Amino acid sequence: MQLVLVLLLAASLIPTYLAQPCCSIPCQNRGACAGNGFDNYECDCTRTGYYGRNCTTPEFITQLKPLKPAPNTAHYILTHSKGVWNVINLIPFVRQVIMVYVLTGRSPLIDSPPTYNVEYGYKSWEAYSNLSYYTRILPPVARDCPTPIGVVGKIALPDSKTAVEKLLRKRFIPDPQGTNIMFAFFAQHFTHQFFKSDMKKGPAFTVAKGHGVDLSHIYGDKLERQHKLRLFKDGKLKYQMVNGEMYPPTVKEVGAEMHYPPHVPEAHRFAVGHEAFGLVPGLMMYATIWLREHNRVCDILQQEHPEWDDELSFQTSRLILIGETIKIVIEDYVQHLSGYHFKLKFDPELLFNSRFQYQNRIVEFNTLYHWHPLLPDTFLIGEEVYSYGQFVFNNSSAPEHGIKRLVSSFTNQIAGRVAGGRNIPLALGPVATEVIDYSRDMRYQSLNVYRKRFELRPYSSFEDLTGEPEIAAELEPLYADADIVELYPALLVEKPRPTAPFGETMVELGAPYSLKGLMGNLICSPLYWKPSTFGGVVGFSILNTASLESLICNNVKGCPIASFEVPDFTSYPAINVSDIEDINPTVLLKEKTSEL
Ligand code: HEM
Numbered sequence: 001m002q003l004v005l006v007l008l009l010a011a012s013l014i015p016t017y018l019a020q021p022c023c024s025i026p027c028q029n030r031g032a033c034a035g036n037g038f039d040n041y042e043c044d045c046t047r048t049g050y051y052g053r054n055c056t057t058p059e060f061i062t063q064l065k066p067l068k069p070a071p072n073t074a075h076y077i078l079t080h081s082k083g084v085w086n087v088i089n090l091i092p093f094v095r096q097v098i099m100v101y102v103l104t105g106r107s108p109l110i111d112s113p114p115t116y117n118v119e120y121g122y123k124s125w126e127a128y129s130n131l132s133y134y135t136r137i138l139p140p141v142a143r144d145c146p147t148p149i150g151v152v153g154k155i156a157l158p159d160s161k162t163a164v165e166k167l168l169r170k171r172f173i174p175d176p177q178g179t180n181i182m183f184a185f186f187a188q189h190f191t192h193q194f195f196k197s198d199m200k201k202g203p204a205f206t207v208a209k210g211h212g213v214d215l216s217h218i219y220g221d222k223l224e225r226q227h228k229l230r231l232f233k234d235g236k237l238k239y240q241m242v243n244g245e246m247y248p249p250t251v252k253e254v255g256a257e258m259h260y261p262p263h264v265p266e267a268h269r270f271a272v273g274h275e276a277f278g279l280v281p282g283l284m285m286y287a288t289i290w291l292r293e294h295n296r297v298c299d300i301l302q303q304e305h306p307e308w309d310d311e312l313s314f315q316t317s318r319l320i321l322i323g324e325t326i327k328i329v330i331e332d333y334v335q336h337l338s339g340y341h342f343k344l345k346f347d348p349e350l351l352f353n354s355r356f357q358y359q360n361r362i363v364e365f366n367t368l369y370h371w372h373p374l375l376p377d378t379f380l381i382g383e384e385v386y387s388y389g390q391f392v393f394n395n396s397s398a399p400e401h402g403i404k405r406l407v408s409s410f411t412n413q414i415a416g417r418v419a420g421g422r423n424i425p426l427a428l429g430p431v432a433t434e435v436i437d438y439s440r441d442m443r444y445q446s447l448n449v450y451r452k453r454f455e456l457r458p459y460s461s462f463e464d465l466t467g468e469p470e471i472a473a474e475l476e477p478l479y480a481d482a483d484i485v486e487l488y489p490a491l492l493v494e495k496p497r498p499t500a501p502f503g504e505t506m507v508e509l510g511a512p513y514s515l516k517g518l519m520g521n522l523i524c525s526p527l528y529w530k531p532s533t534f535g536g537v538v539g540f541s542i543l544n545t546a547s548l549e550s551l552i553c554n555n556v557k558g559c560p561i562a563s564f565e566v567p568d569f570t571s572y573p574a575i576n577v578s579d580i581e582d583i584n585p586t587v588l589l590k591e592k593t594s595e596l
Pocket residue numbers: 184185187188191195196197198280366369370371372374375392431434435
């Protein structure tokens with residue numbers, strides 16, 4: 001009798017709890033979960049290196065594989081013993097071997113070709129072929145799962161506004177690695193060519209169908225727009241001269257629409273590839289610099305090849321600029337970000353001997369790249385202090401100050417630390433709330449599921465995640481269980497690595513997406529990576545010698561110092577974390593800005 005009762009009870013529980021047997025994410029080690037009837041599942045462990053019901057038993061071959069060092073250990077090694085690395089960096093062969101290791105260790109974590117998207121948690125031709133979707137590394141949580149994040153946790157997630165107030169509320173914390181806002185604006189400018197959400201369709205869709213470094217933010221994402229921006233002479237882009245310097249043309253002149261509010265006068269409505277780059281002077285600064293670079297490269301090509309027509313010149317210049325961008329991103333930008341003493345190298349040939357797919361589609365990467373904590377409370381240009389209200393859409397700043405002063409000012413102003421919590425400028429709180437809301441619309445899986453997917457240990461408690469008690473205590477009432485903390489807020493409250501802007505998850509998730517996106521570019525493939533693609537030896541060497549410094553020096557009068565780190569950063573007094581609330585970013589500015 002009792003047995004029958006128990007069985008009946010059990011039977012009545014199964015349909016609700018196992019409504020969707022894959023909700024509990026039973027398959028490990030990248031095994032694919034498929035429902036089998038209403039109350040059972042099967043894990044497909046093919047080529048995962050594991051077997052068993054949940055793909056948890058390693059195959060013999062898997063056991064033989066050398067253990068990878070833990071990410072924090074590898075990070076420690078690469079960011080310490082500067083003297084040893086200085087020697088290694090001088091030995092080309094050793095440097096190459098380590099660079100191959102950096103690349104091949106990361107890129108297999110990204111599925112290529114891509115698999116899922118917001119609608120498809122299983123493989124389908126639609127998900128593969130419809131380029132309007134951002135693709136997903138992890139399938140969305142199925143709609144009929146018992147809780148928003150699968151089976152664990154409460155039925156409802158915390159109010160996103162409350163979460164932002166409690167966890168991300170602002171008190172400016174300068175980045176201990178010396179990152180400046182020249183870096184922040186580069187990040188924003190560079191990434192917005194491929195993070196271009198199509199809000200008409202929703203946050204899971206993109207208008208940037210190139211899904212990578214295609215420089216659509218310089219040339220426009222449609223051919224029609226590109227043609228409006230082109231001069232059709234010598235391959236160049238249209239421009240105007242202001243105070244003897246080259247600037248983008250006006251919207252009125254070229255007819256390429258831009259988003260400007262009504263108060264901006266016609267003369268200051270510049271037209272560039274990305275419609276939103278009039279928003280922030282930092283973006284217009286980079287847009288202007290790249291416009292000058294394009295036209296400069298055209299001049300060089302025209303000299304080399306007086307016989308070339310406009311189209312050939314334009315297309316070749318674009319490929320060279322794509323190469324320059326990737327070179328600068330790896331050797332200056334990622335180099336700074338990583339904090340590595342090992343000198344990174346952009347060399348596509350390093351991958352020619354490994355299995356590597358030259359394609360990429362943008363994924364969850366967008367969510368984790370919302371690095372708004374980098375931004376300060378106020379912006380300093382020359383002697384002037386700008387609030388957000390005065391800085392954003394300012395109708396006069398770029399040509400009024402000139403590019404040189406913008407470069408110097410942004411180079412000297414320190415950026416905020418991204419991880420560690422409570423560092424979003426007040427003005428950008430609403431953006432953080434939106435990111436959380438969108439992640440829920442898109443049914444993201446939780447932080448710990450992402451950590452496991454990227455071969456990281458799931459966090460066992462809130463304090464394990466934050467590395468401190470105060471924010472951990474704020475997380476507790478919001479989430480109750482460390483297993484359901486959401487990806488985005490977690491990335492911003494995670495314990496930062498010592499003297500670094502980010503914690504482990506941001507780097508270990510972000511780096512594979514980033515390297516795959518850069519090295520998976522068309523121009524890095526064996527067929528394209530040769531001088532003739534870039535107009536010969538001269539063009540090839542333009543891209544192979546590119547750096548942030550030369551980009552600025554070649555295009556900005558007076559060749560101002562430009563870097564992704566505040567100059568002489570180590571000479572700042574050590575920052576006492578307990579005093580941070582009282583630090584005004586102005587104090588951290590070098591005297592230099594007043595000389596401008
Ligand atoms: C003054 C500077 C900035 C302002 C005012 C600003 C503001 C915004 C706003 C209003 C959005 C749209 C929010 C939404 O629709 O959900 C956004 C999106 C975004 N921001 Fe920022 N932001 C700034 C700087 C930055 C920086 C430095 C980064 C660094 C990488 C960044 C990364 C992003 C990303 C990745 C997106 C998503 C873009 C997309 O999906 O289309 N932003 N930002």
